[in-house]
Amino acid sequence: MKIFIDTAEVKAIREYADIGIVDGVTTNPSLIAQSGRKFEDVVKEICQIVDGPISAEAISTVAEEMIPEAYRLAEIHRNIVVKIPMTAEGLKTVKAVSASGIKTNVTLVFSASQALLAAKAGATYVSPFVGRLDDISQEGMGLIQEIVDIYANYQFETQLLVASIRNPLHFVDAARMGAHAATVPPAVLGQLLRHPLTDLGVEKFLKDWATVPK
Ligand code: G3P
Numbered sequence: 152m153k154i155f156i157d158t159a160e161v162k163a164i165r166e167y168a169d170i171g172i173v174d175g176v177t178t179n180p181s182l183i184a185q186s187g188r189k190f191e192d193v194v195k196e197i198c199q200i201v202d203g204p205i206s207a208e209a210i211s212t213v214a215e216e217m218i219p220e221a222y223r224l225a226e227i228h229r230n231i232v233v234k235i236p237m238t239a240e241g242l243k244t245v246k247a248v249s250a251s252g253i254k255t256n257v258t259l260v261f262s263a264s265q266a267l268l269a270a271k272a273g274a275t276y277v278s279p280f281v282g283r284l285d286d287i288s289q290e291g292m293g294l295i296q297e298i299v300d301i302y303a304n305y306q307f308e309t310q311l312l313v314a315s316i317r318n319p320l321h322f323v324d325a326a327r328m329g330a331h332a333a334t335v336p337p338a339v340l341g342q343l344l345r346h347p348l349t350d351l352g353v354e355k356f357l358k359d360w361a362t363v364p365k
Contacts, residue, residue, distance in 0.1 A: 152325065153332035155204070156340060157314065159186040159193050163337035164200050170344075175203035177278075177314065177334040179234065179258070180210060191227065198228040206256045206276075208234035214243035221248045221255070232256045232275060237265045242272045249273035256312065263297040270302065270309035276332070280315035281325075291315070292324045299328050319343050 155175040156167055159182040167173050176197050183190050194207050207224050211217040221233040221244055232254040235241040245255045249272070256276040257269035261284060269277045279298060281291025298311055310331035316322055319342050325333045335343070 152330060153203075153310075154340075155206075155312065155332055155334035156201075157182070157316070157334040157336045159183045159188075159197070160337065161186075161193065161196050161200060164197060167337065167340050168201050172340070172344075173201055173203070174332070175205060175230075175232075175334075176201050177206040177234070177256070177312075179206075179208050194227055194231070198230055201230075203230060204232045204254065204256075204276075205230050206232045206234045206258075208258065209236075209244070212238075212240060214240045214247070217241065217244040218247050221253055225253045234258045234278075235274075237261075237269060242268060245269065245272040245274050249275070258314070261294070263294060263301055266294075266298040266311075267301055270305075270307040274309050276310045276312040278312045278314040278334070281313060281321055282315035282317040284315075285317070292321065292328070295325060295328050295330060299330065 153174040154172055155177050156164055156173050157177045159178045164176060183193060186193050197205050209217050209220045211220045224233045225231050234256045235244050237257050237260045245257060249255055254275040256278055257274040258278045260266050260277055260279040266277050279294050284291035295313055313325040313330045313333040316333055316335050316339055322333050322335060322343055
């Protein structure tokens, strides 16, 4: 499973990219706003840090504006994946731009039918938001299993990118279900790495090593 980092904070991206566990980056307008920086500056810097798919979101709402916006975003860097909302106008855009080789990530997906339509439109990635479904008392990971089952019935090339991950269980379950990728916020990436028994074990080994005659 590919691991993307879900943030526009370049410091965190660098930290986890240095460890070697980052295959790509996803951003959205809220994450860009949190960074307090200009959209293009952040995206360009991210592209210098990670050599993998970098999702940058289109903010137009109608296809006639979203299509040129997608082309503009794709010109920023060869690794840009244009993130497009799961709306009728968004699907029109995905169909139009993917025909010319632009990679897309259909975002704000909350149902299996939306995931199927995005795949049929030619999306490179589809991003179901599991945490936001959990927030409204609907099991987010149940949707991931439905999408895995549906995609397995056909020859779609669309990759299932589990988004809105809030905890390590979301991540592990995504891998168990065979999702192609998961996008994980920096804090959760930290939780994935650490285990108290690892820390205690390292501490004890070092303590015992100090007693070995040198
Ligand atoms: O990148 C989109 C998605 O991962 C957002 O997550 O926590 O705002 O629902 P969240």
